[in-house]
Amino acid sequence: MAFGVSTDIGIDLGTASILVYIKGKGVVLKEPSVVAYDRNTNEIKAIGEEARMMIGRTPGNIVAIRPLKQGVIADYTITEKMIRYFIQKAIGKRTFRKPRICVCVPSQITEVERKAVEDATFNAGAREVYLVEEPLAAAIGAGIDITKPCGNMIVDIGGGTTDVAVISLAGTVVSESIKVAGDDFNEAIVRYMRKKHNLLIGERTGEEIKIKIGTCYPRQEELAIDVRGRNLVTGLPKTVTITSEETLEALSESANQIVEAVHMVLEKTPPELAADISDRGIVLTGGGALLTGLEQLLEERLGITTMTAEEPTTCVAVGTGKYMEVMNSIRD
CATH class of the missing domain: 3.30.420.40 (ATPase, nucleotide binding domain)
Known part of the structure; x- marks a missing residue:
């Protein structure tokens, strides 16, 4: 194989996690799209899984944020640094030519939002950038x-x-x-716990409940889980048992x-x-x-x-990576 051959990369730039697909290798990286940085110095402390572990557990000057909100870029500078970090982590630094990158975006995205994704990807080290709508990428990946x-x-x-x-x-x-979408399911559970049980829980706990016992249709057998949080009345830590029946009530609005x-x-x-x-x-x-x-x-x-x-979780990334091949075969 000749040196200088560029890599074709597909990036599923998700609100919750980023997946990187490399042609011939498959999905090589899956990490949460979270960045922790120091507010005083603007220095990035951690990216990905390491930063996710810091959510809700950092001192005042360090904030763990998601630079993508509802599928579009909310913080341009941090998104660019995050994309560059993930590209380098996926392909390594020993590349002689910049890669061609295909990025998926929500179907109803505006021109300004498209331009922001394109610019951030170019600045993160892409030679060519292609944008593909999420449903198309998901269909190819499925x-x-x-x-x-x-x-x-x-x-x-x-x-x-x-x-x-x-x-x-x-x-x-x-x-x-x-x-x-998924984040709204988490928030719905957090709201339900506060309203019904006077229990304050974090987003990560809400997600844990959703994964373990969450349902939006009556289950054949009921499941239960112990949830720890802070009692809003006494201000002290408290444990409550929540059932899958209750998650059905909490998630029904978003599912509908x-x-x-x-x-x-x-x-x-x-x-x-x-x-x-x-x-x-x-x-x-x-x-x-x-x-x-x-x-x-x-x-x-x-x-x-x-x-x-x-x-289901890797469909979009795989489809984004294969999009160029599909389009070339149509042209041929």
Whole structure:
């Protein structure tokens, strides 16, 4: 292999985590999109998993933040440094040519937000930058042949946004992006604990509850978990037992908003493609798709078979990495 060959990289620039896909190697890196920096000196202390461990546990001058909010860049400078760090970590510093980078973005992103992602990626060391819409990337990553003239419906539930799209002939026919996703599930549990049990818990504990016993459809067997937090009345630490039945109550509102978004897209879908979707079903991707009961909820409400992709969390990253190959094959 000749020296100087550049690498093709796909980056799933998510609100909750960043995944890097390298052609020929697969997903080589998956880390939380969190940066810890010193407010006084503006010096970055940690990036990724190390910074995530610091959330809610840092002294006043050090803040752990997520520079991406709801799928778009909220803090430009820190995002650029974070992308550069992850690229170097994924490919190592011994590259002779800058890589070609494909980055996925939410489907309803504005021109200004697109430009911010492009600029940050160029400044982080890219030779060429391509942007791909999340549902398209998710469909490719889920193993769907998007080049055929038939309708496929993808619901990509990430950390900050849920993208719903109908795809045919390698393009998006109808799409909708809502700012309700995995993070909102966590927040809903935090709010529920405060309101119902007078217990103050952190975002990380909320996420833990969601993963272990969270559901948006009645479970066959009920699960329970002990949750530690601060009692809002006495101000002292307290432990409360919460059941999966309670998480159903906490998560129902956010889950219903996702169902509504899917319903809205189906209403706008051309009849021929709607018939295809009825036959082929709806495909769920993204980390939020792992929430128990989401498949059953969509099936019950919409009457369409719903399935979760094999590796929902890595679908978008894999699809972003393979996007250029798919587009080249269409041109050929």
